[in-house]
Amino acid sequence: PSGVYGLITGFSIGFGGQRVFGAGPTNNIVPTAVKGTKFKRLSGIVSPLILIAGDNGIFEGFSFDNNNAVNAICVNITANGLYVRDLDFYNQTGGEVSLWLDTVNTSNYYNINVVNMRITQTLYTNFYGFGFSGGLPGNVLYINGLASAGAEGCQHLNFFGIWLENSSNTSSIRLDDNVTNCHFFDIRGEIAATMATAIVAINGDQTASGSYLCRNITFDGFVFSITSGIYGDAVPYFNINNAQNISIRNAYFKDTFSVAGLKYIVLDRVRFFEIDNAFAYGGNTYNFIYCNSNCQFLMAKNCNQFESNVGTMVWRGSVITVENTNMAQAFVTGADTIIMNNVSGTINLTNSTGQTLINSGATNIPADGSLVQIGNGSVRTGVATVASATNLILTGVATYFVVTGTTNITSIASGSTIIGRNVTLEFADVLTVTDGNNLKLAGNFATTAGDTLTL
DSSP: OOEEEEESSOEEEOOSSOEEEOSOOOOSSSTTTSOOEEEEEOSOOSSOSEEEOOSSOEEEEEEEEOTTOBSOEEEEEOOSSOEEEEEEEEOBOBSOEEEEEETTSSSEEOSEEEEEEEEOSBOOOSOOOSSSTTOOOOEEEEEEOOGGGOSOEEEEEEEEEEEEESOOSSEEEEEESSEEEEEEEEEEEEEOSOOSSEEEEEEOBOTTTTTBOEEEEEEEEEEEEEOSSOOGGGOOSEEEEEEEEEEEEEEEEEEOSOOOOOEEEEEEEEEEEEEEEEEEEESSSEEEEEESSOEEEEEEEEEEEESSSOEEEEEOEEEEEEEEEOSEEEEOTTOEEEEEEEEOBOEEEOSOEEEEEESOOBSOOOSSOOEEEETTTEEEEOEEEEEOOSEEOOOTTOSEEEEESOOOBOEEOGGGOOTTOOOEEEESSOOEEOSBTTBOOSSOEEOOTTOEEEO
């Protein structure tokens, strides 16, 4: 029934197939406004307030006042086939986890649905996991697939309607190791404090030849605002490592603080990543997507910024597709097989190969010699710069080179001579290109600044 139930120790629900329910969560902000069923921690016990160990049940309609306890869990789930609905967590400032799915006590999870979970004023610091390797800083929602648990891990988990507010913790949502087929629908919240890692951290484990990657993770409906705090490069919205088949859809990112350099989505060793229909609003110059290490099969579609300073997508990896975005694009060392369609903004290609830009609206392609295809098949190249030398080396795949210096040229390096290749040399200074060796000229060519020679 409705009321506040004070707990001096936690209790377990160990039998399966049961529905355990309250009168609904109370309004923790204004406790007298809405009546409901609340569990309140009356002492600093370390055990969870409630341990749900019975399979195939329903647990719903409660709120939890953690009473600012230190290193304590509110709800710990070790069951399978469970529905968890309409929960509210409050007064958590001592390093707790509101909802913890952990394979320490069971080999795997499957078919768990969490609906309408609200987490407010969750300020987490210095949480240490109970008996888990090395301890773990506090997280609001923590799902641990635990590589040592075997191939099953945690799987088929669905979360509908999560609100996160004022979280100062390691991560608001953390997925570790072997978590598969996990879906989040309608995540909303506001952050106004300091975090250590990311709002959402996905950390797969590759120590067993990739057997424990986080796989098939979907976020559909992500609306988050960062209003203040110290973030910068190290604390993105999403930090995704060792993962495969990750999707972010219908996302809205809003920043109103003045710290520049925030990275919204950071990718490390990720395969098959897609973000679709995402918008960024306000804030400073930022990297919307940033690949720290080479990734494969990445796609960004319908990603736009408005009323903000310039955002950039920074790519490393292969098979990268960008469509319908007004953000700048930066392709750095190791990026290749790039397909772009209807992209506006500066495009910066550095040491990359195999780019195809279709209807890109590119405003700048810098002097690195990268080959670019634009629009209806016409070919445009970057303008490469090369220093004059007796045996001139033409690097990359460019067809247009600015030659600096005054050293006379007597030949083109054999590695640069390709049957059927056409190149144009534009000279920045005075020198002589000598007929002979592998140069077939109608006599020597004495240059002045701005002269061009087509070979």
